[in-house]
Amino acid sequence: MRIYKAVVELVGNRLILLLVIPLIRKGGQIFMISPDIRETIIECAREFDVKAVWIFGSSLEDDSVARDIDLAVEGVPPELFFKFYARLFMALPKPVDLVDLSQDIPIASIIRAKGVNIYER
Template sequence: MTTLERYKKYWQEKAMRDEISREKLRHDAIKFTERLKEILIKEFPVKKVVLFGSILEKGCFDEDSDIDLAVEGLPKDAYFTAIARLIMESPFDIDLKPVEDVSDLLKQRIAKGKVLYEKAENS
C-alpha cells in the first residue's frame, strides 16, 4: 500500500468513525427529548410540543447542534421559566420556540417536524 493509499484509507475510516459518533449523539438526543417533553407537559400548560431541525436529519446533528423544540400554548410569562427548566435538565443545548411568536418560514419548518405531544381537544 502506498503512502497516498494509506492516507486516503485513514481519512475514509476517520470519516466513518465521525459519522457513527454523530449518529449516536443524535440518537441520544432524540431519546432525551422524551424527558424534555415530560417537563413541558407536566409543568407548563402547553397544548403541543414539536421536535424539529437538524436532529431529525441523519448526518446533520453534531456536538455543536441543539435540540429544537416548538411549543404551542406556553404563556409568554412562562417562557423564561420553561427554557431555564429545560436547560438545567439537559446535557444538550436547547432552543425553545413558542409557535405563536415565530415567522411563517419557521412555522413551515416546524410543520415538517415530529409531534411529541398534542393535547386532546376535549382535555
C-alpha cells in the same frame, strides 16, 4: 410497525448489544431522538401545561451528531416562556433552541410541516 436502531460493539468475535433506541417515523422518513431526551421534554411540557411540542432541524438527525436540541412549542403562556426554556436548558444534555409557535413567525409553517410532533395534550 416500530423501528429501532441497535448500537452494538464487536468484542473478540462476538457482537455485544449496547443500546436499542426507538426511531420516530414521519411519512417515509425515519428520525431519531433518544427516549431519555424525549421523556424529559414531555415531562417539562406537562409541568408547564404546554399544548404541543415539535422537534426540528438538526434534532432530526442522528442524536450523536446533533449539536443542539431544536424545539418548537405552542401554548406556553408568555409570562412562563423563559421559565420553561430555563427548565429545558437545565434538564437536557445539550443546548436548546426554543421557538414559540404561538407567535406569528414565518418559520412556524415550515416547522409544522417538516418537524415531528412529539407531544400534544
